[in-house]
Amino acid sequence: xxxxxxxxxxxxxxxxxxxxxxxxxxxxxxxxxxxxxxxxxxxxxxxxxxxxxxxxxxxxxxxxxxxxxxxxxxxxxxxxxxxxxxxxxxxxxxxxxxxxxxxxxxxxxxxxxxxxxxxxxxxxxxxxxxxxxxxxxxxxxxxxxxxxxxxxxxxxxxxxxxxxxxxxxxxxxxxxxxxxxxxxxxxxxxxxxxxxxxxxxxxxxxxxxxxxxxxxxxxxxxxxxxxxxxxxxxxxxxxxxxxxxxxxxxxxxxxxxxxxxxxxxxxxxxxxxxxxxxxxxxxxxxxxxxxxxxxxxxxxxxxxxxxxxxxxxxxxxxxxxxxxxxxxxxxxxxxxxxxxxxxxxxxxxxxxxxxxxxxxxxxxxxxxxxxxxxxxxxxxxxxxxxxxxxxxxxxxxxxxxxxxxxxxxxxxxxxxxxxxxxxxxxxx
Ligand SMILES: Cc1cc2nc3c(=O)[nH]c(=O)nc-3n(C[C@H](O)[C@H](O)[C@H](O)COP(=O)(O)OP(=O)(O)OC[C@H]3O[C@@H](n4cnc5c(N)ncnc54)[C@H](O)[C@@H]3O)c2cc1C
Numbered sequence: 001x002x003x004x005x006x007x008x009x010x011x012x013x014x015x016x017x018x019x020x021x022x023x024x025x026x027x028x029x030x031x032x033x034x035x036x037x038x039x040x041x042x043x044x045x046x047x048x049x050x051x052x053x054x055x056x057x058x059x060x061x062x063x064x065x066x067x068x069x070x071x072x073x074x075x076x077x078x079x080x081x082x083x084x085x086x087x088x089x090x091x092x093x094x095x096x097x098x099x100x101x102x103x104x105x106x107x108x109x110x111x112x113x114x115x116x117x118x119x120x121x122x123x124x125x126x127x128x129x130x131x132x133x134x135x136x137x138x139x140x141x142x143x144x145x146x147x148x149x150x151x152x153x154x155x156x157x158x159x160x161x162x163x164x165x166x167x168x169x170x171x172x173x174x175x176x177x178x179x180x181x182x183x184x185x186x187x188x189x190x191x192x193x194x195x196x197x198x199x200x201x202x203x204x205x206x207x208x209x210x211x212x213x214x215x216x217x218x219x220x221x222x223x224x225x226x227x228x229x230x231x232x233x234x235x236x237x238x239x240x241x242x243x244x245x246x247x248x249x250x251x252x253x254x255x256x257x258x259x260x261x262x263x264x265x266x267x268x269x270x271x272x273x274x275x276x277x278x279x280x281x282x283x284x285x286x287x288x289x290x291x292x293x294x295x296x297x298x299x300x301x302x303x304x305x306x307x308x309x310x311x312x313x314x315x316x317x318x319x320x321x322x323x324x325x326x327x328x329x330x331x332x333x334x335x336x337x338x339x340x341x342x343x344x345x346x347x348x349x350x351x352x353x354x355x356x357x358x359x360x361x362x363x364x365x366x367x368x369x370x371x372x373x374x375x376x377x378x379x380x381x382x383x384x385x386x387x388x389x390x391x392x393x394x395x396x397x398x399x400x401x402x403x404x405x406x407x408x409x410x411x412x413x414x415x416x417x418x419x420x421x422x423x424x425x426x427x428x
Contacts, residue, residue, distance in 0.1 A: 016043065018112065018113050018115075019035060019045070019046050019114065019115045019116075020047050020116050020117070021035075022096075023120035023305075024078040024079075025050070027322070028117070029081045029082060030323045031117055031323055031407070034327040038330075048086060048087070049093055050078055053077050054075050058316070059179075059396065061145065061147065062182055062183060062352065064147075064150035065142075065153040065157050066154070067158070071147040071150065076401070081405045092105065092106030092272075093270070095275045095276045096272070096301075097276070101300065113300075114300060115300050115302070115333065116302070117326070118273065118303040118304075119305050119307055120269070120272070121306040121307055122267040122268065122269060122285075122306040122307070124267060125265055125267065125268050129238060129266060131242055131243060132170075132243075132263060136242070137243045140246060141241055142262050143263055143264060145175070156260060157260075163201070163259030164201040164258050165187060165200060165203070166204075166205055166257075167180050167203070167204050168238055168261060169205070169206050172207065173283075173314055174314065175267065176313065176314065176315050177212070177213065178349050181204065181351065184204050185224070186352060187202055202230040203256065204225060204230055204232050204233070205233040205236045205256055206233070207238070208235070209234050210234060224359075236248070238251075241263060243261070246258050268285075287309045288303045288308050288309060290310045291343050292329050292340065293308060293343060300333065302330060310343075311365060312347050312364065315348075315349060317349060321346040321415045323415075324409065328340050344415075346363075346417040347362070347364065348362045348374070352393055356390050357385040357389065359384065360392065362382060362418070364416075371422075372421045372422040372423040375420070376420050376421050377420060378421075380392055
């Protein structure tokens with residue numbers, strides 16, 4: 001790949017560029033592996049920085065509370081997912097200096113970059129909600145969004161002999177916004193299997209005005225909650241959690257009682273993004289051009305995955321689809337060419353519905369989830385429960401380690417959302 005100088009003369013004449021990738025999760029790993037294929041070692045040094053060496057397959061956390069997976073089996077070495085010739089740096093990231101093109105690390109080192117990729121995901125912020133993590137947690141108030149939380153919840157669900165179980169999303173954005181709904185569907189299955197479903201009240205509490213953000217999917221998912229006997233409470237903005245008293249309390253003083261609560265806490269970007277002047281927004285996500293993934297703050301900075309402030313779901317599938325466009329654009333940027341504006345917000349989510357079935361939704365910035373088939377007229381059924389989709393959900397874990405993280409394309413599935421196979425309908 002021919003490289004043009006983008007900063008100053010010292011980089012001209014075949015000097016190796018340094019691409020620093022912050023975060024060695026889904027986005028950082030797949031971006032690094034794709035970049036390594038684009039540039040040989042004489043063209044670019046690729047450095048991935050992460051604070052630990054435990055890469056967790058996060059979609060698997062949904063299954064942990066129900067005894068269908070355990071965290072040990074979902075975890076691999078981050079370093080081992082990186083191709084030869086990629087440097088892994090185990091350190092915390094303290095701040096980025098956009099003016100100096102450097103990153104300050106927790107071990108005191110300063111890392112200069114020619115191109116920076118922010119892939120530090122989203123963090124859980126339970127401390128931002130009054131009472132969350134206080135009295136009653138973790139005995140009655142849980143989350144499955146962290147490995148420890150999912151493991152603790154497994155023990156509580158096993159010991160639960162009946163009562164009111166409330167699943168609450170405090171506010172958006174959250175990672176994989178359908179996962180809390182999947183939790184409700186799996187809870188219905190789990191308590192049915194245990195023979196105590198008639199003793200368990202299930203309730204889903206959301207700040208949205210429906211079960212989901214997109215009208216057609218929201219209607220379908222609300223129908224499914226009703227079919228499975230899960231109460232839906234909408235427009236509930238959780239102000240505090242009274243774990244000892246067993247109540248969610250909204251800012252407008254509504255109360256939802258519970259015996260066991262499963263709460264998805266507020267999410268924000270990595271705190272160092274907020275500490276890095278100019279890099280983040282008020283939630284510490286990185287504002288980028290939604291079509292090119294280039295930062296609004298500096299042309300040599302890009303963001304991928306949950307860290308990127310783009311109006312689509314925070315999901316591993318989105319991160320994978322972003323990967324091809326992001327890496328193409330880093331190549332273009334270094335070659336002094338105009339960027340490709342083709343990222344369309346493509347998201348693709350399997351929604352586990354229990355009893356060995358799942359739904360599939362596929363959408364982008366402009367097109368909401370629609371019925372039909374994916375990726376063509378004869379593929380997986382969209383917005384319809386099927387065993388095939390359940391197998392697709394299980395297959396996704398294999399694809400994650402063997403195709404997504406190595407930075408490979410999935411045959412027949414491109415970055416851009418496929419139109420073929422979709423039926424346009426209107427939600428009533
Ligand atoms: C319960 C659950 C279910 C999900 N289900 C699905 C699903 O079914 N389908 C789907 O597509 N997606 C799903 N997701 C979402 C998916 O896992 C994420 O969207 C995806 O992993 C995002 O990748 P990322 O690279 O942006 O962030 P991550 O993979 O989280 O990586 C961020 C990395 O940055 C590192 N980091 C952060 N701050 C620092 C710092 N200061 N110093 C050093 N390192 C730092 C972290 O250690 C981490 O390794 C689910 C997520 C959860 C929690």
